[in-house]
Amino acid sequence: MKPNIVKLSLAFLLAAPLFSAAQQLGNLKNVLKPVNVIRVARLTGNSLPGEDLPNANETVKKYDIGGTDLGIAWRMGNGKTGFWFGDTYGADWKPTPEGGPGPAGHWRSNVVGISTDEHLGDGVTFDHMVAKEIIPSPHITDGTGNHTTIPTAAIHANGKDYVHYMEVRKWGPPGTWTTNKSGLYKSADNALTWTECKTVEFSGSSNFAQAAYEKKDGYVYMMGTVSGRQGAIHLSRVKERDMEDKSAYDYWNGVKWLRNQETSATPIIPAPAGELSLAWHQRYKRWVVVYLDEKRHELVLRSAASITGPWTEAQSLVKSADYPALYGGFIHPSSTNGSELYFLMSMWHPYNVFLMKADLKLE
Secondary structure: OOOOOOOOOHHHHHHOOOOOHHHHHHHHHOOEEEEEEEEEEEOOOOOOOOOOOOOOOOHHHHHOOOEOOEEEEEEOOOOOEEEEEOOEEOOOOOOOOOOOOOOOOOOEOOEEEEEOOOOHHHOOOOOEEEOOOOOOOOOOOOOOOOOEEEEEEEEEEOOEEEEEEEEEEEEOOOOOEEEEEEEEEEEOOOOOOOEEEEEEEEEOOOOOOEEEEEEEOOEEEEEEEOOOOOEEEEEEEEEHHHOOOHHHOEEEOOOOEEEOOHHHOOOOEEEEEEEEEEEEEOOOOEEEEEEEEOOOOEEEEEEEOOOOOOOOOOEEEEEOOOOOOEEEEEEOHHHOOOOEEEEEEEEOOOOEEEEEEEEEEEO
């Protein structure tokens, strides 16, 4: 994928639901702020000259993975943590001045890593990887078909593991791309094999072309954006048991949930937003979303007591001035119980994935 206290616009305020003064005050008094951000370890690829980060996975040697990105983490049904990666290239991949994949072989649109490692202070060690392409793509690169199939979110629900993916038609200028559609794949054997859920599909122009998942109280909540990194964030939900029934999805219109009315969803967080990651933080009893704000050139964090908002102003998490061409920002599910937030961050120029850590302060 290509890189690159509440003050909202009047238009957004008019589109948002009306909240009581007590709700607004409570939100302002409970702002999660990330501080003391560090890079903990490298997850994928070879270490670069002079790099002293832990690099336990040896993905080049073990899995023929020299370059990859994303690292969308989710808690699997067996208690392990799964990681979805995007466009993946082989051992011959080398970093280039322009960044990204470059000329390399063994292109796979997506692969999965699986881990039982819960001690994140020195990185994440994979038990193994499913290092073949799981969501298939014919890799038609002339802009007329299916260029690649990129995972955007994953969740365990209804006894299965699910991944939301987008079928990319063509890449545009940095931060923009066109999708043919988005959909779901599922696994009933702990991420070893996957099959398509043909009953759930979103169009290329949908506000849920890209997604983030979290589950709570029997529902799977889905945040979504249009293709690329320029759109606002919208909200949907579905009962876990109905994950594969698109007619059972509810959409938040700013006032109430509407069943099976996808176009009724209105923004809950203003643009621009890309590569979303959503979590319910059990310690702070707040929703947390992390995403790339390409206008600010930062990964940012917002929090809210209610999934429908109001959401706090974006808090700076990681700046591209410190980590050039950063993107991603996917929360590790093991870090929602304490005051340390671990997340997976991609960098375009080394085109690989790193584990990051931030301390959280509730102010």
